[in-house]
Amino acid sequence: MKPARSKVRQVVRTLASPACFAVLLTCLGLQGAEAQIWQERAAEHARLLSQVKWTPVAGTMPNRKGGFIEAWKENTGVLYSSVRSQGRYIGFDLGLRTFLAAVENPKSVLYTEDLMGKVSNAAAFYGAVCSSYTSYALGCGIWEVSRRYGPQVSEGIVLVEPQSAKSAQVGDVNYTHCEGTSRRSHD
Numbered sequence: 001m002k003p004a005r006s007k008v009r010q011v012v013r014t015l016a017s018p019a020c021f022a023v024l025l026t027c028l029g030l031q032g033a034e035a036q037i038w039q040e041r042a043a044e045h046a047r048l049l050s051q052v053k054w055t056p057v058a059g060t061m062p063n064r065k066g067g068f069i070e071a072w073k074e075n076t077g078v079l080y081s082s083v084r085s086q087g088r089y090i091g092f093d094l095g096l097r098t099f100l101a102a103v104e105n106p107k108s109v110l111y112t113e114d115l116m117g118k119v120s121n122a123a124a125f126y127g128a129v130c131s132s133y134t135s136y137a138l139g140c141g142i143w144e145v146s147r148r149y150g151p152q153v154s155e156g157i158v159l160v161e162p163q164s165a166k167s168a169q170v171g172d173v174n175y176t177h178c179e180g181t182s183r184r185s186h187d
Helices: 032-051 096-103 130-137
Strands: 007-014 157-159 173-178
Touching (some): 032 130
Antiparallel strands (some): 007 157, 007 173
16 A cells, blocks of 8 residues: 655746756746746747637547547637657647647548557647646747756756745746655646
């Protein structure tokens, strides 16, 4: 029997050091108007992926429940699919326009390929997960996962004080780790 794990939720902020710059969790090195422009751009990119409207043209696009996404019903936000090395991440391996073009083509891999059973937590060939979505929104040049950049792991990452929703800013990341284990998880 495994011991119970205590989860601690922490909001972290980076101090724009070269080692953490690629992650760009938030950029305290920017001042005033520059910081505001960066935050506005991050929010705009997040809205692009979360509010994009798309309508499947066939009933053969797989979902993670083992069925299919309903044809001709409008959806909002990109697909959640942990495509890993088998498929393509929206925002990194392919652009949003390519995803939307594939939605309009019933012969595209969105309708003809199914990752269910091949890749855990995946179904559609194109998709996004929390870390790829966040990396895209924050303008990272590469897809990053937050567990590699927590306060205990990377120089330049600091806890936001006080630890409250009111003190969080656009670009801060909710970082969760399990105390007493070497394994970390992320939200």
